[in-house]
Amino acid sequence: MKKLSPRTRVLTGAVAAVALSAGTFGAMSANATEPAAAPAVAVKADAANKNLQQTTHLTVAAATKAAQATLDAAEEENQRITVAVVDRNGNTVVTLRGDGAGPQSYESAERKAYTAVSWNAPTSELAKRLAQAPNLKDIPGTLFLAGGAPVQVKGAPIAGIGVAGAPSGDLDEKFAQAGVAALGK
Numbered sequence: 001m002k003k004l005s006p007r008t009r010v011l012t013g014a015v016a017a018v019a020l021s022a023g024t025f026g027a028m029s030a031n032a033t034e035p036a037a038a039p040a041v042a043v044k045a046d047a048a049n050k051n052l053q054q055t056t057h058l059t060v061a062a063a064t065k066a067a068q069a070t071l072d073a074a075e076e077e078n079q080r081i082t083v084a085v086v087d088r089n090g091n092t093v094v095t096l097r098g099d100g101a102g103p104q105s106y107e108s109a110e111r112k113a114y115t116a117v118s119w120n121a122p123t124s125e126l127a128k129r130l131a132q133a134p135n136l137k138d139i140p141g142t143l144f145l146a147g148g149a150p151v152q153v154k155g156a157p158i159a160g161i162g163v164a165g166a167p168s169g170d171l172d173e174k175f176a177q178a179g180v181a182a183l184g185k
Helices: 006-033 060-076 105-119 123-129 134-138 169-183
Strands: 082-087 092-097 148-153 156-164
Touching (some): 060 092, 060 156, 082 105, 105 123, 105 156, 123 148, 123 169
Antiparallel strands (some): 082 092
């Protein structure tokens, strides 16, 4: 057998390396273009599935109806208020700021609504609990002043209505209750 020159050996090795690389690259490229297999697991969405829970929420139309009824009740007594309606998770659905309502009333109404739905109780009742648990007032987003009312279905909270701007919390809460009552009509 004839001995190969160093130049021939280098060229042969280079050709072999290129051929091997091309084969590997081609195999990798082919695999990269194949679609991934779809996951084999699917969750059944039926009542028997323990991973699902049904909840009740106010529609925007219902929240607007309640807010407008609240604002109307306040206007009948010549009060300038802001009303906020939040959903079960405390997210604002509707806020109406009445003509002449103070700038602080917007945030106060939202916080009262959030507090009422969080504890499923009127905020006037919750304010009384501060004597036994003063740290409640430190929970972010809450306001333990009268003026918030929960909206309930079968005893469970689905929304909260908060009112701020009247000269007393009792009036604020009276107007919030008018919004709750409007949902029953």
